[in-house]
Amino acid sequence: ECPGQTFQARKLLLYLRSSLAEDGEDILLEPYLKLHLKSEKEQHWRPDRYVYRSVRSMVEGELKAGQVNFSYRTDSGCRTLLRLHRSLLWLKMMLEGLSKGPDSEGRYKTCPFSLPRDAYKVALAPHHPWMLRQAAEIVFLALPDREYFLQLVCVKKQEEATPVLRIIIQALSVVHTRTQRILKKYDMLELP
Structure with a gap:
């Protein structure tokens, strides 16, 4: 627990780990979606209102119902x-960059500049139009510094941050890999 802040790395890990289906391949939607909801009450979100239990069941259900179109946005x-x-x-x-130590000259990659920008260029920019990519460059300038991100995981020094960040990165990697496999299997990775 990190007193005095809303974000808790422990809760993030709990949701990531509880989203892993026992079959070793699927992702359960309820705990996964809680990662971005402010609160179930504020969002009027109830698990019983949704038909889909997992990523796979949602993909298969929407394909069967014709809700996904590969030619235009739906x-x-x-x-x-x-x-x-x-x-x-x-x-x-971004967290992988934060978890790394200094370079040969003793400097760390910086926030808000190189870390978020480098990650954006790989993960999001290829899917964004030019205008949105330019807006992202402005947003990077407004991001807080490295120390702020370290405080989010309740540490003060890089030496303390690296092990904590690696645990979070591992959990994110498992969720990402499982989701990637499902999306790839159903040709969903390049939806318009």
Whole structure:
């Protein structure tokens, strides 16, 4: 627990780990979606209101119902999931950068400049139009510094942050890999 802050790395890990289906391949939607909801009460979100239990069941259900179109954009859970999936990759890459030690000259990669920008170029920029990529460059300038991100995981020094960040990165990697496999299997990775 990190007193005095809303974000808790422990809760993030709990949701990531509880989203892993026992079959070793699927992702359960209820704990996964709680990662971005402020609260179930505020969002009027109840698990019993949704038909889909997992990523696989949602993909298969929407394909069967014709809710996914590969030629033009449609409002579908699969398309929204794909956006979330890409954002998860961005977060994972950013945390990987934060977990690394200094370079040969003793300097760390910096926030808000190189870490988020480098991750964005790989994970999100290829899927964004030019205008949005330019807006992202402005947003990077407004991001807080490295120390702020370290405080989010309740540490003060890099030596303390690295093991904590690696645990989070591992959990993010498992969720990302499972989701990637499902999306790839059903050709969902390049939805318009």
